[in-house]
Amino acid sequence: MEQRFLRDTLANRNNRAILDRWATLDLPDGWLVAGCLFQTVWNLQAGRTAEADIKDYDLFYFDGGDLGAEAERHVQARADEVLGDLGITVEAANQARVHLWYEAHFGEPYPTVLRNARDGIERFLVPATCVGIRPGEVCAPYGLDGLYAGVMTMNPLVPHRALFERKVASYRARWPWLRVVEGSPV
Template sequence: MLISEDDIIYIIKKDKEMMHILETVETLKLPDWWVCAGFVRAKIWDTLHGYTTSTKIPDVDVIYFDQGNIEEKYEKRLEKDLFSIHPRVPWSVKNEARMHKVNNLPPYTSSVDAISKFPETATALGVKLDKKGNVILTAPCGIQDVINLEVKPTTFFTMTEERAAIYNDRIAKKNWRSLWPKVKVHYI
């Protein structure tokens, strides 16, 4: 049973594929980088469902924060670099220093600030390696919802009707219960 951040870090460290992905991203030496969202959430939910094979996720979200280079074409080059190293991974690289414009929001202050504004608390997670190769977890909205198999909106997505509608539409499209039947979904 997963009950702490240390438990989450432990299951990631035991997963050779996840560690290879983290090691691959680390080679890019990006500022304030994290592999986030479904990459972490799916591992937790797979574990809590007793799955022995990892659920296929649509993409591996790599984020970083670099105000000095906000060109989208640079992100695409990074994706190609990652793909050349690990071609079976569906890489998605985004610089959170520019994503506030895409999302029509005030500027983020860091990658963790951006993660805190993801739609669901269970997805507002990221992992990376520190300089010594240790796995670090960030969970700005906590881990209780993800380990309790609950999908709830982050505070940010309860602030306006427009954001609530985005959250509700996203949850309906994701249909996570078809993959993880124990998940409890909360709509706004």
Template sequence: MMEILESTKSLNLPDWWICAGFIRSKIWDVLHNFSERTTVPDIDVIYFDPINIDVLEEKKLEEKLKCLIPNIPWSVKNQARMHVKSNMPPYSSSVDAISKFPETATALGVKLDEKNNVILTAPCGISDVIHLEVKPTPYFTETKERAQIYKDRITKKNWKSTWNKIKVYHINSHY
């Protein structure tokens, strides 16, 4: 994980984070006493650069990361443009974007500071991820369309088949 963080830091991206499954899966693997880390489909690198929102820039950054660590499935996204793809109001920062991820257990980001200390952002807190609970972020409870996105992701991701101790909350559940 440190090699992935160090490689990403070397790009000097503005407001960068590695987020989502990179962190959540590691926490759940540890809490399930897995001896090996589960495979993550991709490593989500996000950053916030309103000056250059060209998707080709993201592909160039993915290629740079592939040169540093070739066997990693990199996914680089500029959050200054992702609101368009997601049909949402513009984000003000990468942390704002993370706060609007569908699940609280996924709304996490890590990066390295200038002294290579690991920094965590958790706009929805860490309680749910460490208590093995999957709940929608507040943003995904505001409209029927967003609630459906959450429901669809829960079905598609099927996390319980890998981490059987998690508890999935549905939109209509009372927390």
């Protein structure tokens, strides 16, 4: 299943270009994550182009040595410099500092201080969307079956029902075949 996932996500030319430039990004514990991956899969399943309606391309990294917003802005500037010619929005986020800004941004407390970037991937609102890739590696803590089946459940590690419902409504507006199932794979 991981090989299928890699093949599908790399059908998106932007995902492929980002991984081709990975070494230049030089992200500590770095991952390409979230929407640019699972939305590519859903686009392909729906017969759409791989890149259709993908808002942004998220880069997670982990730098516990500098929790300042300024350091994160420097990483973002480097990502913009390396990937700017692609004509896409790329957002870099230091997972070591998520607990510092999450509540102000989303209106809900973040449940933990993360220890690495994988911890951040594991805490997306919908477990089927908890995915990341980097050259030679896939991170899918809850597997890939739910992603390919279009099953949306709430992640008990981030139990924010209102945020979950908004996220699912956004996904279903673009991929109406997705379905919500109560319960959790965690």
